[in-house]
Amino acid sequence: MAEEFEPKIVAFLCKWCSSAGADLAGVSRMEYPPNIIPIQVMCSGSVSPLYIFSALSQGADGVLVSGCHPGDCHYMKGNYYARRRLALVKKLLEYIGLEPPRFQMSWVSATEGVKFTQLIKELVKELQPLGPQTKLRRNF
Amino acid sequence: MVNLEQLKEEAKKILSSGKIKYLIGYENIGASWQVRPAFICRPEDVDRLVWTPACFHNLTRFIHDEKRKRAREKNPDLRPIGLIIKGCDSRSINVLLQEKYLERNEVYLIGVSCELAGVIDETKLRNHLGGLKPEKILFGEKDTIKVIVNNEEREIPAPQILAKRCLECPANYPVIADIILGEKIKRNPTDRYKSISQYEKMSGPERWAFWLEQFSRCLRCYACRSVCPMCYCDECVADSIAFAVTAETTAEEKAQKIRWVERNPEPSENIFFHLVRAIHLAGRCVDCGECERVCPVAIPLRLLNQKMEKEAKELFGYEVGFDASQPPLIACFRDNDPQDFIR
Numbered sequence: 001m002a003e004e005f006e007p008k009i010v011a012f013l014c015k016w017c018s019s020a021g022a023d024l025a026g027v028s029r030m031e032y033p034p035n036i037i038p039i040q041v042m043c044s045g046s047v048s049p050l051y052i053f054s055a056l057s058q059g060a061d062g063v064l065v066s067g068c069h070p071g072d073c074h075y076m077k078g079n080y081y082a083r084r085r086l087a088l089v090k091k092l093l094e095y096i097g098l099e100p101p102r103f104q105m106s107w108v109s110a111t112e113g114v115k116f117t118q119l120i121k122e123l124v125k126e127l128q129p130l131g132p133q134t135k136l137r138r139n140f
Numbered sequence: 141m142v143n144l145e146q147l148k149e150e151a152k153k154i155l156s157s158g159k160i161k162y163l164i165g166y167e168n169i170g171a172s173w174q175v176r177p178a179f180i181c182r183p184e185d186v187d188r189l190v191w192t193p194a195c196f197h198n199l200t201r202f203i204h205d206e207k208r209k210r211a212r213e214k215n216p217d218l219r220p221i222g223l224i225i226k227g228c229d230s231r232s233i234n235v236l237l238q239e240k241y242l243e244r245n246e247v248y249l250i251g252v253s254c255e256l257a258g259v260i261d262e263t264k265l266r267n268h269l270g271g272l273k274p275e276k277i278l279f280g281e282k283d284t285i286k287v288i289v290n291n292e293e294r295e296i297p298a299p300q301i302l303a304k305r306c307l308e309c310p311a312n313y314p315v316i317a318d319i320i321l322g323e324k325i326k327r328n329p330t331d332r333y334k335s336i337s338q339y340e341k342m343s344g345p346e347r348w349a350f351w352l353e354q355f356s357r358c359l360r361c362y363a364c365r366s367v368c369p370m371c372y373c374d375e376c377v378a379d380s381i382a383f384a385v386t387a388e389t390t391a392e393e394k395a396q397k398i399r400w401v402e403r404n405p406e407p408s409e410n411i412f413f414h415l416v417r418a419i420h421l422a423g424r425c426v427d428c429g430e431c432e433r434v435c436p437v438a439i440p441l442r443l444l445n446q447k448m449e450k451e452a453k454e455l456f457g458y459e460v461g462f463d464a465s466q467p468p469l470i471a472c473f474r475d476n477d478p479q480d481f482i483r
């Protein structure tokens with residue numbers, strides 16, 4: 001029986017909300033797929049487009065950037081900047097021809113452990129039919 | 141039509157007053173129609189200046205060289221430098237002012253309006269003339285361009301040989317300048333984003349095939365970076381050699397410099413470089429089209445930059461280069477920015 005494709009997802013989680021949300025999912029013993037590689041960043045606003053391109057270039061099948069809900073940012077407005085900048089990144093990646101689900105952004109607060117597990121399950125389900133990401137992967 | 145004599149007179153006036161260090165304009169290369177940037181220091185040299193449809197260079201680029209030189213000199217000459225600018229060049233000055241890279245009193249701007257014409261596209265001209273070599277190219281009446289071939293004058297309607305960027309130009313007159321020569325005439329509004337519309341209609345895989353083919357050709361000569369009026373960083377992520385080394389830089393720092401992207405001209409690295417370039421120019425690119433013009437392998441770079449410009453306009457209502465007092469695109473936000481893509 002052919003094994004199902006397991007996508008590798010690099011997740012940039014902001015320290016104050018999404019990381020805590022993921023932690024909550026962990027300590028509450030909620031189950032979610034192990035496809036995610038969490039990277040803690042201080043704020044979603046600190047995620048440079050370079051990180052995203054770099055993750056894709058080094059073989060990530062999907063990239064997730066997650067931060068606090070608008071208005072909840074620890075640094076007052078970091079997530080607003082992230083929203084604007086990453087909207088452009090998303091449009092650009094789609095324009096180049098990368099499948100839209102490969103780059104995702106979400107708001108997960110520290111209390112939303114359930115939302116986080118749900119989100120990861122959905123992401124894995126979306127990425128599975130697409131197969132491995134080879135378009136931006138470094139190939140030499 | 142911009143009067144060349146008037147342009148020379150203004151240049152002479154400001155040069156002889158000693159208010160500017162030098163003036164950057166355009167001059168003919170020998171007796172040919174081709175034009176190159178001219179650096180004019182003395183009032184008696186202003187006769188070298190020309191203004192033709194072949195003046196495609198964006199002279200804003202030379203400000204970076206001047207600023208770097210000033211930083212190195214012990215007693216720099218701090219007088220402003222003079223520039224002859226077209227509509228697109230004036231917008232790039234505005235972006236540099238917005239980013240506080242430049243102070244308004246560091247430059248003296250002589251604006252020339254393109255009026256109903258603009259600058260030509262060399263390939264279009266070559267195709268139009270069918271292999272004949274032009275001797276002179278001049279602005280004609282209204283929206284025509286006069287081309288002299290074999291001592292015979294031909295009037296060509298401007299849209300036939302104008303560069304694409306000029307046909308899609310949002311403002312073909314300087315939006316910031318100390319003096320403006322010529323009239324502020326706006327060409328009939330054409331579709332601003334005509335070039336990209338056909339690619340936007342394609343499906344994802346089709347677009348990918350198109351871009352992969354384009355980017356595979358890239359030689360990584362960085363001509364696009366060198367010519368860009370917005371590329372003034374001392375360090376460049378795209379180029380592992382270009383990073384600022386000072387006396388304090390340790391060997392360890394040099395060794396541990398992150399190589400985001402390799403220098404090999406491999407498709408994957410080329411795509412990375414161009415993605416970074418496109419994102420870095422989002423909200424800054426003024427669509428002067430120089431990158432596309434200088435590309436030795438004809439990669440349609442304007443399609444990328446124009447897409448970002450369009451998204452900035454549609455998503456955030458941001459127009460590049462018209463107002464030097466507003467903050468740059470990604471250094472500001474609004475509460476109601478679209479977020480339907482966020483879960």
